[in-house]
Amino acid sequence: MPLLEVTELETxxxxxxxxxxxxxGVSFTVSAGESVGLVGESGCGKSTLGKAILxxxxxxxxxxxxxxxxxxxxxxxxRKPFRRRMQxxxxxxxxxxxxxxxxxxxxxxxxxxxxxGKAGDRKDRVARILAQVGLPAExxxxxxxxxxxxxxxxxxxxxxxxxxxxxxxxxxxxxALDLSIQAQIINLLVSLKGEFGLSFLFISHDLSVVxxxxxxxxxxxxxxxxxxxxxxxxxxxxxxxxxxxxxAAVPDPARRRQxxxxxxxLPGPQDVPAGCRFHPRCPLSSxxxxxxxxxxxxxxxxxxxxxxxxxxxxxxxxxx
Amino acid sequence: xxxxxxxxxxxxxxxxxxxxxxxAFLSNPAGVISLAFLLCAVALALAAPHLYPEDPLSMVxxxxxxxxxxxxxxxxxxxxxxxxxxGVVWGTRISLLVGFCAMALGISLGLLxxxxxxxxxGRVDDALVKFIEIFQTPPSFVLLVVLVAIxxxxxxxxxxxxxxxTWPTAARLVRAEFRSLREKDFVMAARGLGYGHARIIVxxxxxxxxxxxxxxxSVLVATAILxxxxxxxxxxxxxxxxxxxxxxxxxxxxxxxxxxxxAVPGVAIVLTVLALNLLGDALNDxxxxxxxxxx
Numbered sequence: 001m002p003l004l005e006v007t008e009l010e011t012x013x014x015x016x017x018x019x020x021x022x023x024x025g026v027s028f029t030v031s032a033g034e035s036v037g038l039v040g041e042s043g044c045g046k047s048t049l050g051k052a053i054l055x056x057x058x059x060x061x062x063x064x065x066x067x068x069x070x071x072x073x074x075x076x077x078x079r080k081p082f083r084r085r086m087q088x089x090x091x092x093x094x095x096x097x098x099x100x101x102x103x104x105x106x107x108x109x110x111x112x113x114x115x116x117g118k119a120g121d122r123k124d125r126v127a128r129i130l131a132q133v134g135l136p137a138e139x140x141x142x143x144x145x146x147x148x149x150x151x152x153x154x155x156x157x158x159x160x161x162x163x164x165x166x167x168x169x170x171x172x173x174x175x176a177l178d179l180s181i182q183a184q185i186i187n188l189l190v191s192l193k194g195e196f197g198l199s200f201l202f203i204s205h206d207l208s209v210v211x212x213x214x215x216x217x218x219x220x221x222x223x224x225x226x227x228x229x230x231x232x233x234x235x236x237x238x239x240x241x242x243x244x245x246x247x248a249a250v251p252d253p254a255r256r257r258q259x260x261x262x263x264x265x266l267p268g269p270q271d272v273p274a275g276c277r278f279h280p281r282c283p284l285s286s287x288x289x290x291x292x293x294x295x296x297x298x299x300x301x302x303x304x305x306x307x308x309x310x311x312x313x314x315x316x317x318x319x320x
Numbered sequence: 321x322x323x324x325x326x327x328x329x330x331x332x333x334x335x336x337x338x339x340x341x342x343x344a345f346l347s348n349p350a351g352v353i354s355l356a357f358l359l360c361a362v363a364l365a366l367a368a369p370h371l372y373p374e375d376p377l378s379m380v381x382x383x384x385x386x387x388x389x390x391x392x393x394x395x396x397x398x399x400x401x402x403x404x405x406x407g408v409v410w411g412t413r414i415s416l417l418v419g420f421c422a423m424a425l426g427i428s429l430g431l432l433x434x435x436x437x438x439x440x441x442g443r444v445d446d447a448l449v450k451f452i453e454i455f456q457t458p459p460s461f462v463l464l465v466v467l468v469a470i471x472x473x474x475x476x477x478x479x480x481x482x483x484x485x486t487w488p489t490a491a492r493l494v495r496a497e498f499r500s501l502r503e504k505d506f507v508m509a510a511r512g513l514g515y516g517h518a519r520i521i522v523x524x525x526x527x528x529x530x531x532x533x534x535x536x537x538s539v540l541v542a543t544a545i546l547x548x549x550x551x552x553x554x555x556x557x558x559x560x561x562x563x564x565x566x567x568x569x570x571x572x573x574x575x576x577x578x579x580x581x582x583a584v585p586g587v588a589i590v591l592t593v594l595a596l597n598l599l600g601d602a603l604n605d606x607x608x609x610x611x612x613x614x615x
Contacts, residue, residue, distance in 0.1 A: 054512050056512055079514070084514065088509070090505045092505055095505040095506065098510075098528070099506075099528070100528055101523075110513045110514075113513065113514055113516075
């Protein structure tokens, strides 16, 4: 049984310009101990998906199961025990910490709310988690603004882990940080994954980060998953033209010729193209793509793709 | 450029931010002078029973003594021979009492309604905004007169009536703050951690919503003082206490012959309300880092 099972999840927002389909029928699973990467351009709905799983964004339709139990329809009281087991690390380390609370307050409040341990034990627990994320013990008396971006993200990680969760959803945890700090935070997450036995859903637009971190990768485009595969499979044999474009966009000094970037911008989720959502930007698009939305099909064990022309994708065509 | 702050500091933050706000406040002379004036007024109000132990409504000297005519009555006496200085000092007590109590009550009510409306949004918000609008639809002074006319003209009912008229301002302000703050990531994080609504409202959002509320509090005190003065000018307030407004009301018919009877309490009102408004401006500038950074 997978730890997290998402089935046909939809998050639609009514807006003045029509229905905004941020997440439009997404299914996937995360097994215990697995790291699943979720990649896609900004605005493709990947953050909304992460928040909908945690009940922080509305679920219009579909089911989220955690450890076999449906959590997507629970009220806030019934959801509370699950909150402890699923946590989130936010993108913006400046906005995600309350500027008016000291680090000690930020880290001990979750323990108090969930009634974990006594006041004395909580202090020890806070001190231990600070050491685990690599912050000095004196930090508890200081306030978020006294820390750098990387240190704040460590505080955010400590807050997410202090309740000892099973699943952590990382929403672009390093994209707001300097490149040199990014590597530190990624390494910290990798070591904590082993230490805590965590499962990750790692949301990022940066393929190189996802590649380093994930066992399996989901590629999202305009609210749907277009390809999912084991990380190594996806890199050696990307099937969807969108995946290929994303991989080609990763800077690589070994590549001699620069590939053409993807044409056009991501259409807004309010005017999703008919047929295959990707067809206006797709180099392989045909008449069929304009009318018929491709269903996901299994190409190889563990490798699914939603494209009519996946078999026409030439292998490593971006090489000269 | 004492208040040059870097980007990290422009976030509302405690300690360092408080220190920076304090520095910015001290560099604003109008604010400092206003605060000093208001502290003097409070001291005067507290000292009233010692300065003028007698009832300020009792007749103590010859009527129509002009200010400076008799050293014992520096601000003169009115048509009934009552000491104007005693009236002004005791009036300070009433004006400040009504101002602060009405503000406190109005802010509390506004905080409660505004926080709930802004935090929960949706239908709760729609209903509460309609409720706020009920109080905002009639002209506020007309509503105030009606409320006082229905109730007994006592200081406590005047305070409650003024609070009922002014709380929608506070409620709208708090609602707007909560609406923008509830979208912040730290509130999202609090929800993700399973915090209850009460905890999120009181512990997470409220401390961040306080600075603009503190600013509006000083303006609300000024508004309440003006409203009380207008009520007692019209003779609708408690007839058994002296207030600045009732002194002006009593001196109104003698404006040609003894204009000082209106001018003295009038100056007291003008200075106090001006000081409260300037204090509000200074607090706004110092608590709002984006403004104080430009100074």
